[in-house]
Each structure stands twice: as structure tokens, then as C-alpha cells.
Amino acid sequence: MVDFRVVQQFYGRWARYYDLLADSSLVGPWRERVVESLALEPGDVVVEMGCGTGVNFPRLRNRVGPSGTVIGVDLTRGMLAEARERVGRAGWSNVHLLQGDATRPPITTGVDAVLGTFVVGLFDDPASVIDGWLDLLAPGGRLAVLEAGPSDRPIATPLNLAFRAFTRLSAPSSRRNAVSPAVALDERIRVAFDRIDARTAETIRDTLGLGFVRLSAGRRP
Numbered sequence: 001m002v003d004f005r006v007v008q009q010f011y012g013r014w015a016r017y018y019d020l021l022a023d024s025s026l027v028g029p030w031r032e033r034v035v036e037s038l039a040l041e042p043g044d045v046v047v048e049m050g051c052g053t054g055v056n057f058p059r060l061r062n063r064v065g066p067s068g069t070v071i072g073v074d075l076t077r078g079m080l081a082e083a084r085e086r087v088g089r090a091g092w093s094n095v096h097l098l099q100g101d102a103t104r105p106p107i108t109t110g111v112d113a114v115l116g117t118f119v120v121g122l123f124d125d126p127a128s129v130i131d132g133w134l135d136l137l138a139p140g141g142r143l144a145v146l147e148a149g150p151s152d153r154p155i156a157t158p159l160n161l162a163f164r165a166f167t168r169l170s171a172p173s174s175r176r177n178a179v180s181p182a183v184a185l186d187e188r189i190r191v192a193f194d195r196i197d198a199r200t201a202e203t204i205r206d207t208l209g210l211g212f213v214r215l216s217a218g219r220r221p
């Protein structure tokens, strides 16, 4: 079971340094790709679950424009404080932040798009979380998920060792004590992506970053 206090303590501790990697030029193209897969249009309402410090906000805000709405949901006050600073610096009046649980989203239905990046792998029951996110969408709305997991490409074999160590260190302690956090993460991503495949139309799957980064997106029929 995920202990929310552990998640909040972990991300709260790292919030001030989080963007050093998360907002780096390594991760930027993957973020660009997943936001593109939402096919946002000016005026759309998009919800980002587990938005963290809001690294995706500039891309989301650019696409929905001043007439659209971006809503970021996160459990961790420290991450939301960083996100709030980002919003304030940019002067966006249509980017809103909510402290809440993405597995029971504090959002009413009928939104145009839902995004989750590097968060689904934290959930115990990713299939039901995906169901909940799809249920928030208006018919025709899009869901996109980006996750990092172990790579199955032969060229990545040596890097998988480094990835396993990174997964262990970068996971909240409740996850770190699992037998193999990387194997458990891989399984949660697989379950989430299978659910997106099963429940969406025009489904996209993509693999980026030598196979370490996986994208799944689709449209609610």
C-alpha cells in the first residue's frame, strides 16, 4: 500500500531540486512529445495529475492559450509551492493548482484532456486510476501518460543497472523496500498501458530514450 505521507515527505524534501533533472534538456523532448499526443486546441481544459513543480505547464499553456484552462493536481505541498512560483513568474491567470489525490481526482467530469507524467508508476492499482482518469474526459477527450521504466533493448543492458539504482534511490521509501522496485515499476506501467489500449481509440504507443521512456495516449470513444 502506498503511504501518502511517505510520498509527501519524499517529494517535499526534493521539491527545490526537482527541476534540475526534471526540467533538463534530456527530458524536454519527451515532455514535448507527450503533450503533442494530447492534440490540445486553444480553449481546451487540460488536467495534469501529479503535476509536481509544473514542468509541463509552459507546454500545456502554450497549446490551450489564454482562453483555455490548465489544472495541476498534486499531493505534495512543497511541489505545489514550486509550481505556484512558476505560475506566478509567468503571470498565467488560467493555470490553477489543487492539492489532492490523483487516484481520487478532485475534478468534475467533462475535461478535454488528462496528462500524467512519471506518476502512474507510483500507484498500487494503476488500471483503476486510468479508469478514473478516462471517466473525467468528455467523449472525444484525450489521455496521455509518460513513464520511465527499465529498457528491453540489448543496447541498454549496461544502463539498466544504473536505471535500477536510480529507481531505488528516487522512489519513496515504501517503494524502495520492495524486492525489485524496477520490476514492480515495469509491471505497473504495463498494466496502465494495457488499460489505455483497452479503453481508448486512436491509441498511440511510443518508446523514447533508448527504451527507458514509454508513452501511451488515446482518445475516449
Ligand SMILES: C[S@@+](CC[C@H](N)C(=O)[O-])C[C@H]1O[C@@H](n2cnc3c(N)ncnc32)[C@H](O)[C@@H]1O
Binding pocket: 007, 008, 011, 022, 049, 050, 051, 052, 053, 054, 055, 073, 074, 075, 076, 079, 100, 101, 102, 103, 116, 117, 118, 119, 122
Ligand atoms: C516523479 S514526480 C512527477 C512530477 C511531474 N509530473 C513531472 O513530470 O515532473 C511525481 C509527483 O506525483 C505526486 N504524487 C504522487 N502520488 C500522488 C497522488 N496519489 N496524487 C497526486 N499526486 C501524487 C508527487 O507529489 C510528485 O509531485
